[in-house]
Amino acid sequence: KSTHENQGRIISNLSLAHHYFFHEIDFLAMQAMILGNYHGDADNATSSSKREEKIHRLRFLEKSLIIELDYVRQLEKIALDPDEILYNAAAKESCSDETTECGSDEIRFRRDTPGEMITNTISGASWTSLVTTSKSESSVTTSKSEFSYKVDHEYDYGRAMKRGFALMYDDFDCGDHARDQNNQNKPIYTPEMWRKLWEIYRDSTSFPYPIPKAHECPEEPFYEAHTTDGKGRGIFASRNITKGSLVHTGHPNTVFFLDAKSWHRFVSSLPKMFACDTMEWVWQQDVTNSGNLVLCLNLDKAAYFNDGGSKSKNNIEIKEPTSLDFYAARDIQIGQELLYDYSNLGLETHLMDL
Numbered sequence: 001k002s003t004h005e006n007q008g009r010i011i012s013n014l015s016l017a018h019h020y021f022f023h024e025i026d027f028l029a030m031q032a033m034i035l036g037n038y039h040g041d042a043d044n045a046t047s048s049s050k051r052e053e054k055i056h057r058l059r060f061l062e063k064s065l066i067i068e069l070d071y072v073r074q075l076e077k078i079a080l081d082p083d084e085i086l087y088n089a090a091a092k093e094s095c096s097d098e099t100t101e102c103g104s105d106e107i108r109f110r111r112d113t114p115g116e117m118i119t120n121t122i123s124g125a126s127w128t129s130l131v132t133t134s135k136s137e138s139s140v141t142t143s144k145s146e147f148s149y150k151v152d153h154e155y156d157y158g159r160a161m162k163r164g165f166a167l168m169y170d171d172f173d174c175g176d177h178a179r180d181q182n183n184q185n186k187p188i189y190t191p192e193m194w195r196k197l198w199e200i201y202r203d204s205t206s207f208p209y210p211i212p213k214a215h216e217c218p219e220e221p222f223y224e225a226h227t228t229d230g231k232g233r234g235i236f237a238s239r240n241i242t243k244g245s246l247v248h249t250g251h252p253n254t255v256f257f258l259d260a261k262s263w264h265r266f267v268s269s270l271p272k273m274f275a276c277d278t279m280e281w282v283w284q285q286d287v288t289n290s291g292n293l294v295l296c297l298n299l300d301k302a303a304y305f306n307d308g309g310s311k312s313k314n315n316i317e318i319k320e321p322t323s324l325d326f327y328a329a330r331d332i333q334i335g336q337e338l339l340y341d342y343s344n345l346g347l348e349t350h351l352m353d354l
């Protein structure tokens with residue numbers, strides 16, 4: 001590489017490290033504050049189960065704090081040795097099981113032009129970050145029924161990072177969940193369930209991703225319902241839709257995960273059903289045309305768009321690879337399912353060390 005190229009990369013990395021550093025410091029400060037609060041609470045808790053829960057949260061936060069501290073230390077590596085980071089990223093690809101040394105919490109980048117990431121990923125946005133507890137529990141009363149939210153597994157952020165996407169998917173039997181032909185485990189989400197997902201999202205992401213501009217979609221011409229052909233929930237036209245018209249825009253309910261960390265924080269804080277759903281829904285896209293993929297997730301009923309299974313059945317499409325806007329690819333009749341071609345928006349977990 002030319003010296004000029006190397007200098008450019010180091011300057012870009014330094015600048016990125018600078019941004020990350022301040023985000024991480026905020027994160028650490030908040031964690032420290034929470035730790036202090038829970039410490040006090042744990043001492044004062046009256047019932048022993050309450051005390052146990054507080055202590056559990058305290059331990060979890062302590063662990064998060066240590067991980068974040070380590071993350072801050074790794075920033076030096078970004079700044080000074082981009083080649084090393086890239087080398088490690090490549091080495092990690094062959095590492096897939098728990099016994100291999102997968103656990104090191106190094107920051108890695110897929111691209112060899114980290115400078116591009118700065119413009120696209122930081123953008124001066126600010127975000128409050130907070131690691132959620134691994135055992136959060138709450139229940140929300142909806143107009144229809146009580147929805148109880150209880151984390152029903154032993155995964156936490158560290159374990160999710162270590163096991164990775166595919167093994168966590170298996171551990172949670174998400175394959176069975178995906179193939180659930182009778183939709184027994186696939187409720188149509190209530191507004192409270194979506195809101196809960198939003199809360200967990202906000203609590204899990206350290207770095208916000210700038211939301212790409214999208215067109216206003218004045219009225220959603222669709223509704224969600226269970227499919228009758230084994231696809232789980234789906235989206236159906238609520239009126240006739242003319243070819244070429246805008247059907248759905250990702251703004252503002254498509255959310256982004258910049259890195260494996262924020263995704264694993266998010267997904268490990270969810271009960272299995274939500275975790276399996278979101279693992280089915282998430283996709284990767286280069287929404288800023290920078291060559292950098294981010295994870296995208298719909299936090300509204302657009303998560304229910306299915307694949308037609310064949311070109312002739314797909315009836316909605318995006319016009320640009322970076323776009324989150326879906327248009328009717330043909331005339332669609334009221335009641336018809338809206339389907340798009342998944343092959344355009346896939347998920348290759350190794351590209352983000354997931």
Ligand SMILES: C[S@@+](CC[C@H](N)C(=O)[O-])C[C@H]1O[C@@H](n2cnc3c(N)ncnc32)[C@H](O)[C@@H]1O
Pocket residue numbers: 178179186230231232233234277280281303304305306307308309
């Ligand atoms: C983005 S989600 C779509 C919403 C999903 N149907 C649900 O109820 O959560 C993607 C998942 O839907 C299911 N799916 C989508 N298209 C399908 C198809 N053509 N045949 C069978 N399952 C499909 C698969 O389980 C896939 O992993």
